[in-house]
Amino acid sequence: MTVTTRFAPSPTGYLHIGGARTALFCWLYARRHGGRFVLRIEDTDLERSTPEAINAILEGMSWLGLDYDEGPLYQTHRFDRYREVIDRMLEEGTAYRCYCSRERLDALRADQQARKEKPRYDGRCRDLTEPPADAEGEPVIRFRQPRAGHTVVDDQVKGKVVFDNAELDDLIIARADGSPTYNFVVVVDDMDMDITHVIRGDDHLNNSARQGNILRALGVEPPVYAHVPMILDESGKKLSKRAGAASVMEYRDAGYLPEAVINYLVRLGWAHGDQEVFGLDEMIEYFDIADINHSASSLNPSKLDWLNQHYMKTLPPAHVARHLAWHLGAMDIDPGADDGPDIERVVQAQAERSKTLVEMAENSRFFYREPEGYDEKSARKHLKGSDTVLAALVDALSALQDWHAEAIHQAVSGVAEEQELKMGKVAQPLRVAVSGGPVSPPIDITLELLGRETALARISKAREWALQRAESSA
Structure with missing residues (x-):
């Protein structure tokens, strides 16, 4: 078996730090086992997905050095495949057409909530052989969820998680307009791309039972799941794109080296003894899902500053100089063309005195531009x-x-x-x-x-x- 992982962001915003950590964990696991790492763009949310967000994700991956063996693959390019699988499921009886109106579903949900029951579809259309007399418009397609027994997700981080099938909904897998839903397209993609290990945030844990049951209905064994605890901000709140989680490229703009950010990310929820500084080869050698922490991690900017200064001092000056040149360029200074010293020698002189490349660039301005005045x-x-x-x-x-x-x-x-x-x-x-x-x-x-x-x-x-x-x- 070839280990195959995937990073599957939705292009509704930039690549934030939580997503980058997920990508790193997936990348490291694939690299350690000599496997494949797939980049998949989950762009079925047509209203919110944008080309700018796709470019931001690709740029962030490139800056971090997370290369992929396959991709980027786009879900919007695979709609014919999704329709093919839905037709198969309808034929085999693992899916069915649901004609219930929005008004009926809203009333059903309100009644269940009033009785303090978990809201879920009551299965009215589950066993219909023809449309009901009051049917209006096109039906949605629902997955015929098993009703008896339990579904067990043997999660590599959380342990065995047991779901009562009676509590699982007959979720919609295709809307009335024919467009497929998230939980369905993810399943088809993981099946077609031979994904063996799914490493993702623990907000997807509940989806694993539903997705696993759809895979079994298609005759496929689910991948190994590993749900990683969330990253919290400094105040202990969950990070998210909507809640202002920092973009990976904002870390670049703030003057951090990608090596420092990668090292910082890997330690947000994973450890190898007491070691803090890891070269990339060491991360690949040591990384294992079993060592992922069970509890959430919190951002620690002072640790990132420390790591960044460490890498500015220890990486080859030529490498640091390439990144410093970008920041000098943002100040309209071209160290290769403007009068001034060799930029590698500037790095050697300034590395001990700077925590970020922005600070180094500001402190090195006078080498290339005469000061406009004196402090x-x-x-x-x-x-x-x-x-x-x-x-x-x-x-x-x-x-x-x-x-x-x-x-x-x-x-x-x-x-x-x-x-x-x-x-x-x-x-x-x-x-x-x-x-x-x-x-x-x-x-x-x-x-x-x-x-x-x-x-x-x-x-x-x-x-x-x-x-x-x-x-x-x-």
């Missing part, structure tokens, strides 16, 4: 009255034959010694002069990355600023 507080504290120090720095740095960090450090240290100042009293005015603010990588590395011409020009400009302020306050 007011920093300028008042470090630049004001620093014209003598800055002049000495220009002289010392201009004399350097070797523009590298070690030589630059010696020159700056020499100025501090000559001026009888602590290193910070020299380095901080210099930092504000070249970066516009109080924070940068070590000043010798910062100057090396900026280059001789740019660094000296900015120091000279800061000295002029300091002189002007001194004259205006005299």
